[in-house]
Amino acid sequence: MRMSMQSRREYLSTMRTRYRQARSRSEKSQILDELQETLGYARKYAIAAINAKSEQARRRQSRTRPLRYQAAMPVIQMVWEALDYPCAERLYPVLVRTAEQLARHGEIRLTPEVLDELRHISRATLARRMAKWDRPKAKHVQADKRPVAREIPVERCDWDEARPGALEIDLVEHNGGSSTGHYAYTLSVVDIVTGYSRRLAVLGRGQGRHCKGTGAHSDGVALCSLGNPQR
Secondary structure, three states, rough: OOOOHHHHHHHHHHHHHHHHHHHOOOHHHHHHHHHHHHOOHHHHHHHHHHHHHOOHHHHHHHOOOOOOOOOOOHHHHHHHHHHHOOOOOHHHHHHHHHHHHHHHHHOOOOOOOHHHHHHHHHHHHHHHOOOOOOOOOOOOOHHHHHHHHHHHHOOOOOOOOOOOOEEEEEEEEEOOOOOOOOOEEEEEEOOOOOOOOEEEEOOOHHHHHHHHHHHHHHHHHHHHHHHHOOO
């Protein structure tokens, strides 16, 4: 005779109570024999089923402790939005400093409680909370409708270039894994036809240094490429 699921649960609950109240190994063995015969369980599965905690016991063990850092969550979300939605690994090192800067400009209010939570939240906890937030999707704007595209004339070069003098310029930052602070860059200029290249180390992101380095590099690469295309 097959039992319904509800009858099976009630029967297992009764057998668990009897099993826990049994005083001897032989009595427990008889209960397991009865469970095997009634439900058709294998011995090991019967032992696992009778030792399993009931659903009521599992519900009692559910988390009742309130989540921590609740006061800091709105501030963290505002910092996250202000920094253009970085991941937790990038947000964590600058979280407190950015929150203090926003507070100095009147964008947020930092209470002692919130500041303490910002200083003590771990990166792993921050990542778990941020995983539940919705990151806004980037809006695609057609090139002809962008203000910058209308105001600045842009000339597109054909990559299937046959004459030396078409340059590719790249800027590589050496930040050690963090984009905060002051560090060096490598300004690289390559002639896409001949492959001739030059590199220049530049400290910082100042416009003057990079413009000067780009001009000198571009002229030098173009002249060398035209004068010695085999190099």
